[in-house]
Amino acid sequence: MTKSEGLFERACKVIPGGVNSPVRAFGSVGQTPRMIASAHGAYMTDEDGNRYLDFVGSWGPMILGHDDPRVREAVVAACADGLSFGAATKREVEMAELICGSIPNVDMVRMVNSGTEAVMSAIRAARGYTGRDKIVKFMGCYHGHSDALLVQAGSGVMTAGIPDSAGVPQGCTKDTLSAIYNDLSSVERLFEEFPDEIAAVIVEPVGANMGVVPPVTVKEQENQTPGYLEGLRSLCTKYGAVLIFDEVITGFRLGFTGAQGYFGVDADLVTYGKIIGAGMPVGAYGGKREIMERVAPVGPVYQAGTLSGNPVAMAAGLAQLTILKEQPEIYEELNKKGQWFFGSLKQIAKETNAPVQVNSCGSLGSVFFTSEPVHDYESAKTSDTGKYADYFRYMLANGVYLAPAQFEAMFLSAAHTREELAEVLELVRKYFK
Ligand SMILES: *Cc1c(COP(=O)(O)O)cnc(C)c1O
Secondary structure (H helix, E strand, O other), X not given: OOHHHHHHHHHHHHXXXXXXXXXXXXXXXXXXXXXXXXXXXXXXXXXXXXXXXXXXXXXXXXXXXXXXXXXXXXXXXXXXXXXXXXXXXXXXXHHHHHHHOOOOOOOEEEEEOOHHHHHHHHXXXXXXXXXXXXXXXXXXXXXXXXXXXXXXXXXXXXOEOOEOOOOOOHHHHOOEEEXXXXXXXXXXXXXXXXXXXXXXXXXXXXXXXXXXXXXXXXXXXOOOOOOHHHXXXXXXXHHOOEEEEEOOOOOOOOOOOHHHHHHOOOOOEEEEOHHHHEOEXXXXXXXXXXXXXXXXXXXXXXXXXXXXXXXXXXHHHHHHHHHHHHOOHHHHHHHHHHHHHHHXXXXXXXXXXXXXXXXXXXXXXXXXXXXXXXXXXXXHOOOOHHHHHHHHHXXXXXXXXXXXXXXXXXXXOOOOOHHHHHHHHHHHHHHHO
């Protein structure tokens, strides 16, 4: 038995499924999770001393690679001043100024402790601001595990919320409407049915929790109809609903200004997580001043957090964001690297006649084991998860750590070199052959 297997056996007795977040369990790829002991740069090492080139990057935060010395030093320095005060601090002001000074449409921001909390709070602010209850989300988009958002809505649009998880009362999801990703008409129909009742439309501007599914852009449309995100913007404006971009993955990844800057579409509220904390538990929501001023203590929308804006977490996030802001060439290179790497994967699939689809956007990408183009949840679900599991096991055995599930993204970081990526491409070629 390996050390990872021994630890996992112990874990299963005292932690549900042996893990503190379900996807870590390796259940869908028929493996025992590797217990990670340390990570540096683009590599992780498990308790048995196996080294892996990591394409998960803690699910996004490690955009500079693991254990960036500048981030680590900022954290160590902050620890020396005390771990938490439950009072206002300078770093929180600096963090808010950095975000509001750089991100379009974010006039004010509130720090929280996770992406889940950020989204839950943004929805509350949108409801408080509009005085409306209903929200629209898209099938296949993940917005954290708060009750109202755990809705997948099975077959068809316009079905009012069916809870996706046991333990979520029907009452919590009755105002959650589901629409089809990349399908504006499905959203339009909901607005026509409930013109004065929809508080917000929340979307992952690049779907990254059903595998990577980019939004259809204006350029791709033949008949000059608007792109998907542009269309959501105009529908929200027309019906007085708040457009929320859930940028927990895309924020500070597609570029410093996230999807808003990358696609040139304005949101009213934006949620952050992952990169904003550089690996520490941080989330944030922010947006237009008139909406954010509805939040307590200036407004009637209550939201609070004992450890929100934690000084050590702020130090980590500030250090990472400052580097990203001051060195825009990091994004330029990362996005170029992504285009080359995922483009090469696509080429390899074509050359070897592998029945896969490669989707990507910047440094995010996915290999779907299906012969159908993937543009929404239904098409993503045509993937053969058994085939993905086999591919995953082959890559892991060869020292490449991919997401242990078909419907997750691959995350590239600044620490992945082209040489390392070229080796991965050769491995993939060998596998597809
Ligand atoms: C990860 C994620 C969340 C939830 O963030 P947690 O920090 O895991 O609570 C919300 N939205 C999106 C788009 C995510 O990818």
